[in-house]
Amino acid sequence: MKYRWARPNFFLKITTPLLPVSFILTLLFLTGGLYLGLIASPPDYLQGDGMRIMYVHVPASWIASLIYAFLALMSFFAFVWRHLLAEVLAISSVPIGALFTGLSLVTGALWGKPMWGTYWVWDARLTSVLVLLFLYGGYWALYKSYSRPEQGIRAASLLALVGVINLPIIKGSVEWWNTLHQPASLIKLSSPSIDPSMLTPLLLMAGAYFFYFITLLMIRTRTELNTRKLLILEAKK
Amino acid sequence: MIRREVRHLYLHKGTLFATLTFFALSLFCVSLALGPEEKILRLTTPALCWILAILTTLFSTPLLLKDEAQQGLLDEILLQPLLPAFTLLSKIGAESLLLGFPLIIFGGLFSPFFALSFSETLTLALTLLIGFPALSALGILGGLLTLNTRGGGILIALLILPLTLPLFLLSLICMEKVRLDLDSLPPFCLLMGVALLLTIISVSAGSWALRFAVEE
Amino acid sequence: MSISTPYLTYILGAYGVTLFSLCLFLGWTIFQWKKSIHQLNNSSHET
């Protein structure tokens, strides 16, 4: 069959052994990341120990954007070929993406308070992450407000695609708006020479988040598939 | 074709009038709330005008669409030989003429009361003029996406407001540059580009949304 | 890390919030999963 990999049963078969593996990987990366991030890594010479928040904050933002990219890709498949699996994967990834976006905002605020003195500034980065949260929320709300999931998913996919095209525009405009309003007094993270002792926990945490996403995606997909089956069974009655 | 849509839209003059009144009234209300301080008014009025313009289009356009869907007129659009995107474009054109122009004239007439100078008023009107078709296109997209849902109104705001952000911010940058007597051409060009792009994206997405909105 | 760092509350807060919400979300997801399996079994028994 042409789309063998896209059939739900095949997906269930290959993910059954993968599920514990990815869960264990999550735990491993998480312990490693936490140990290195909280205890082993040296404090930053500028920000002191406050820097340690970075190890939970920055990977969360990365994963949040990654999940949106994944969502857009799946939406594209769902919209063009109407694959059931793509639909289910898309809708399963949304809450996880929203979780990471929320985490990125909260930890960012907790980082900002000791570093800049406020929980929130209308900085370009922060604002665009907030917009990302709204996009996830909109997707979920639109999907939920249709009475039939297969209709909701198509409307929501369309929205996700429009959103992904607009995201760079939104980000650009927000950035430009900020450069006019306030001088960039924030310490930029993306300094080219990041020390390996700091990079390792960062990457470890990113790995932990990534495998967490994979694990949860598999579980949520199974849940969603069960729910769909249940709907079909009920319709047959 | 636009003439046909204008004639069509003109049938809903009640809704249009209510929308315009909403725009004007809320502008007055908010400026009353802010107090008579000229400096504050001068700073906030452009933003207010824009937010209100966004809200009015986001709430009125889907209302009209819902009406049409109930009468089955959306089927008629799809059964036409023309691509549905063109019909949507002409709808946007009609709305800009019947809702956008009065709105801009309103804004222009009243902005001297809010201590805006002539050049600022002109910029405000121009940015609204350029942004309005894109707003209307986004409104149509939102309306079509939420056509078969329960409780559309608030949902549209949630879906579409983040997408209108670039237009809004770029116009405000334009206004600020004009107020500070700086060169406002680059943001203005950018605004035009973004508005055009948003219109194209949302019209093409809208024609897809139209296709499956009628499948219900 | 020295315990006496002035940012201790914030650091612990950030790590705590992260871990707590990750665990909570995991628990909720697994709960939903089990529930859906349960429901599916029930309804296939009925038919």
Next chain:
Amino acid sequence: MVKGVNGSGKSTFLRLLTGLIHPPVKGLFWEGEELKRQNLLLYQQNLLYVGHKLCLHHDALLNDQLCLWQGLYNISKASLEYALQIWGVAAFKNKKISHLSQGQQKRLSLSRCSWLNRSLWILDEPHVGLDLEGKVTLDHILNHHQQKNGLVILATHDPVSTSKEIIL
């Protein structure tokens, strides 16, 4: 003629035939050819669909509605007025459509059978809401269309003399 109990999917089937709904399994065939993007447009130019929704502008005067139709379908005003006379709604030209009765609105919507020159008619329960006289007019027009080698697909609960029945 399409028959079936309530909720058996007659309306959905008819909408599928118009190409408004994407067929879930197989494509739509017309005269031996599968309808794809290109020829779907041609096919749709050849059909007339009157559903439960009447495709009328509620806030418009009947006159305005005529103007809109004129623009949309390139129809001469004379043929429109002639059709209205056949259906007995020509007298209400300066009335608002929402002020017309249900039956009159249905007649108005069905009048496009008379002025729109299409060979395939897809009518969804056209008898509903018509009085006796209206039904006679409708049957007369349907017969006339069939004599001209036109094709009618009809969902109905009323007895109609037809050649084929599809039961859903």
